[in-house]
Amino acid sequence: MWINRQTYEHLVFDGVKRNEEARVLDAQNRVLQVNLDWLRVRVNQLEHERAQLLFNYTGVKVAVPEIQRAPETPVHPLNELPSFADVGEAEAARLGIEWDAEGHVIYKDK
Helix, strand or coil: CCCCHHHHHHHHHHHHHHHHHHHHHHHHHHHHHHHHHHHHHHHHHHHHHHHHHHHHHHCCCCCCCCCCCCCCCCCCHHHHCCCCCCCCHHHHHHHCEEECCCCCEEECCC
16 A cells, blocks of 8 residues: 655654654653652641641640552553453353344343
């Protein structure tokens, strides 16, 4: 299959442009994460100071909330898809799933 040279160059230019935008956004995201980490530390420090001041002046101990970064769990996109594995005859009968004579799936109400 052949494509026009102009179309090819346009596709290459778009790819380079998208890669550069992704690089810039990645750098901005890193800066944002550093700023949020600093903000978390400061808010946690202020919460501890507030709790200590309340204890010093009133003698009341206050629970101190702590803000933390959510753990980054790598999730593969294919793990979020439903499973299409065969459930077996016994499980299908229990779920009320059968086949008709033409091979169509029939879901029976329980």
